[in-house]
Amino acid sequence: MSSASAKGRRPARPETTLWHNRRASSPARCASPDTDTWRPLIKFLRMKPGHGEVLLTEGDRRVDAEEERLVAEFRRQLDEGMWAVVPVENPGSGRREAQMVRDYSDIPPEAERVIFFPRAAGG
């Protein structure tokens, strides 16, 4: 956060943070925007019956207003009972797998999309 403000890219952020938006410990904030793996643009997709997947929202994590919208949408989906998963690649084997995220700050910086789907229930 301090490095970003020191570089003059955006104004300093107030210290007070929402409980669900732990920006101080967010890996997206800690990672430098200059790293190759950091992808600022992210999409939120949701599985819906009769539609396949629908695009909920997308935005640039570097822009404060868009990130607020992303955070709000993330919390809204979790409040509706959805599970959030990020398709990732295992660094050791290179195989694709999924990573479940319970907080916006848990989204890996290299993630391009987050998929929301209904939580599992016994059938």
Added chain:
Amino acid sequence: MLLALLALALMAAILAASLFARTIARRRADRSRRRRIPRAGPLSYDPGRERRAEQRARELLRSCVNEEEWAMYRDLGFMRVDGRQLPGGRRAAAVRPGAAGTHNKSEGPDARNGEPPYAYLIYPHKPILAYVPATAQLLSEYCVEFPDLTGGGATRLPASDDVLAKWMALTSDENRVIGRANMHLVGRQLDPARLRRDLWRLSEWERRRGTKGSVRIRRA
């Protein structure tokens, strides 16, 4: 004579009038009954929309899973996910035998063969099957679904979305999804004969692709 004819005509008219009145009353009753019965609304199931949804779901599935898993689902209709829990609560690495430049780091009993100690078969809208790849022993069924209760209409995801949801849940948090599932002995919803045939199909499919670690089917 004329008087008799007039009397006959009068009686016929009276009888006809009563029949006519009864017919009108019956038609009125039918009409009022039809008005009370609500007409069925248009069908909410749209085959075209469901087909498009399934097509979108397949594209999403293909973009998320590994190439081998996608080919398996496309060709066989189901998908395999290796189990990751080892004895003692340890967690195996997500490595599949036969992958280029990799080797199985599992410390399970079949580490030399590169096979995981157990695996799952994922079917669309059917229970998840747990089995032992080395012996093709069928372990149990895990009945789990992902109902969308937020909307007012259908709650069932497209088939490929259901498979993708199970794949994501198993690869990200296996304990959680298995803990939520209803476990049953094999045979409750899945036909054991069909499962063995599917395992044989899987072994043949892997043999044709040249993938190592294909399932050794126990001969009956």
